[in-house]
Amino acid sequence: MSDLIRKDASELAGLVSSGEVSAVEVAQAHLDRIAAVDGEVHAFLHVDTEGALVSAAAVDAKVKAGDKLSVLAGVPLGLKDILATNGLPTTCGSRILDGWIPPYDATVVTKLREAGVVILGKTNMDEFAMGSSTEHSAFGPTHNPWDLERIPGGSGGGSSACVSSFEAPLAIGTDTGGSIRQPAAVTGSVGVKPTYGGVSRYGIVALASSLDQAGPCARNVLDTALLHSVIAGHDPMDATSINAPVPDVVAAAKRADIKGMKVGIVKELGGEGYQAGVRSRFEESVALIESLGAEVVEVSCPSFPAALAAYYLILPSEASSNLAKFDGIRFGNRVGDDGSKSVEQVMSETRAAGFGSEVIRRIILGTYALSAGYYDAYYGQAQKVRTLIKQDFDAAFAKVDVLISPTAPTTAFKIGEKLDDPLAMYLNDVATIPVNMAGLPGMSLPIGLAPEDNLPVGLQIIAPAMADDRLYNVGAAIERELLAKWGGPILGMAPELAGA
Amino acid sequence: MSGISQEDVAHLARLAHIDIPADQLGHYAKQLDAILNAVAEVSSLDTANVAAMSHPVPMTNVFREDIPGVSLTAEQALSGAPAVEDERFRVPRILDEE
């Protein structure tokens, strides 16, 4: 196996632009890796061998011609299968979209293509991004490279797993309640949910429109920042896109200096319900942050305990409406149209057959929460809780520069362990959800292995809206110390996959 | 606050156009009931003077100029459709006009 697959994205981009290695070689090395190990990992739903090699060759032609290249030209990437890709299947992990090929590209995809990033294929996910384990994919679960019997997190488990199994140095995820950060935490990778409105949502199949945000996944902070800088920015196709300069996340990742910063520990995100090893690694990080010259204080966000409940009203409500368009009329699969049935009947059979049980559960819940007579008590009340959460954050950021917490309460659990217990599954996102509710940026950074199970633990860093650069500064400062302590990247401690 | 019956699930499924088999209604009712009990917590907070938040970004008046952009061709538009006839999307018979 080529050693190209172990290299960082920034390193690969340098090798390609200097002509030392061709982008085609880099792409082929990763395609070979996928061929070797994805049978076990199942990070990809669709591998676009030809498309990847063609776009890599285009980068090589630019190198030859001496054209200016973007910071990630020639670097391979896995794309969560929730982003529309012109000419490439887009399934959202659902049977209802099996075989659908969009006639257009999401704005993020357009930006990636323009930057010469080589799209290897589409990565696995919980159906319509509903889940925290990628077990709800209609096409089978993805396996955690640290332990193939465990989940890689969700909904973007394919993206975190492809990065942590060295199938791709970069991936795009989407995060509605933690779907980038929680998978990053349980796979020992880095994931960032940017400020809401920082990255265009155009072409990203909506789960909950007011919460969704796409973001970068990688194996280190600098690579994550580079990818962030490529996909962020204003898009007139997305009305909620912020028309302001993108914070300089790359410079922040290089700065890595937190001396004199004030860091707040969110009292409500930790303690009871959090695994012992998660807590001990978190406490070590706090000590590390202090040792770097930052002041750490505890802050209280009293509304956070209600965030999970509010989230599980807002998300299903918006999702029930967003998913109404999946009816087998204009795209996707149709079921039961034998010529005798009405369109209503065919739509209903199509949706029953095309959606998995978690999707149906949430659509029914959302339909209930929005229906006449219940709106005020459920959806309306949840939106007010959202305001309270935002106020808690505002008060906290009046005192500190960033907030920290564990990313997820536990390390990766076993596949099947929580599948039939939706409420237990929902608890995985308890620490990540408040960030989405307020539209803030958040990062998950690997901070070591839990002693009891030798599985990765993530630290969540939260910044105010449009201060995404702070995440990278803080993350890079901690990362530098940890790399020195570990003597290399955390993923070097992961077991070799059999195929390798 | 909740107490979801099988009939409730059947009604919601009709609204949502999902054909849930009768023998699964009870299963969904039980799970929804549990979830609703868990989320009933939202009512525990005092929100008397709190405004609802529909959008996480505090922006208004985001407009587009009235200038034509690029449309799809009919072929592209119809490319993903399960049934097509005469450059149109073919759908099963419609019971009543809105």
Add this chain to the structure above:
Amino acid sequence: MVEATMNYDEAISKFDPVLGLEVHVELGTNTKMFCGCSTVFGAPPNTQVCPVCLGLPGALPALNKIGVESAIRIGLALNCEIAEWCRFARKNYFYPDMPKNFQTSQYDEPIAFEGYLDVEIDTDEGRKTFRVPIERAHMEEDTGKNSHVGGATGRIHGADYSLVDYNRAGIPLIEIVTKPITGTGKYAPEVAKAYVAALRDILRGLGVSDVKMEQGSLRCDVNLSLRETPESKLGTRSETKNVNSLRSVERAVRYEVSRHAARLAAGDTVVQETRHWHEDTGISTSGRAKSDAEDYRYFPEPDLLPIAPSREWVEELRAALPENPAVRRARLVADWGLSEIDMNTVVNSGALDLIVEAVDAGVDPAAARKWWTGELSRIANDRGIELEELPVTPAHLKRLEELISAGSLNDKLARQALEGVIVGEGDIDEIVKARGLAVVSDDGPLLAAIDEALAADPAVAETIKSGKLAAAGSVVGAVMKATRGQADAARVRELLFEKLGVSE
């Protein structure tokens, strides 16, 4: 099933009608409400669609500024207040012509609200003004179009399947809803018609829509209920859809009054339901009853941000509003010295704006009116086109009138010149020159033509001399024919009488 009806006069003597009108206007913007697709009518199916208006997964709406501006202008023209802050909402229901299975609409936060429109109708006591209270005008989007295949009728019932064209999906609509209109008594049908007509004039004057009812760019739903007396509480209403001509508005109100009255008089209740109007038979039939399926689960559209029109913007738009059509009409009647009846003829011919344009360019009002309601209306009618589509400009009419008053063109030649304009032969002077259109003022050729005509009909000279001057008409006609209309008929007559030694 045809339902029982009661004679209208009898119905009105027993019950007090309460009207409500919902009008949907398709805006004439270049692009759709939430995407850049064209709105031009009549394009091949599914060629004016994109991921947004097809509701493809991932697509997002982007709001058309002119759509919002038009909504505000309509609100202002209808004397409404303009919201300082409002949002779009999603109206959730499944229908195959609605790509997202929700309509992006406004719910409890319309952009314009609390207005009115005054309309005038003829009553037994002369012309009278009724004030129609307007509840709201809000923004939404249109649906696609279904066509039904199979079955005997091509209609929805009995069809085997349907075909959907989404070109119309996403075209901006403004829905204008009245409050219950009370106090019309027996004039309910006339008030309804006058309201829709006045609304149409206002919308046309604003230039926000082509307001073509026959193409569906103005659509009307009529709500009606009856009550025992004006003091009783409101009765159950029916909602009649698809009332798509002014005449139908009047007829539909009349029909529903008669139908409700028959039910109530028979001790039946009126069903709250949607009904469909049938233009051909002049009756409405029952659609579906309001049911629990109509829980639209409205919630604020998360993909579109709130609209907060600045007061400066609103005042700017208010200042730029065109004159109210009713006020303008009264002014023109006075300026032009017309009777109400003449003005009706002008308005009904659809030529008002064209005449105003010509008058503004310096054409005499009477002449402008004569050309547009006369010859030009006839030509447009013959060709089956709209007056606006004729290539005749105010400059054409101005030059024509100059030539007529200079005596170098007569009426007949002027018509020939206009025909030249319509078939694209150039401007008036070019056509006059190319076609050789000029009144012959030289007496020589006229005298020769008179001689020729008299020679062809020897008896006519004696007849005229005997005092039957009317017989001169045939000679003048022959001369006109010989000169291809270029003679001045009065001069021909003068020369003829001179020659025969008779005086008029």
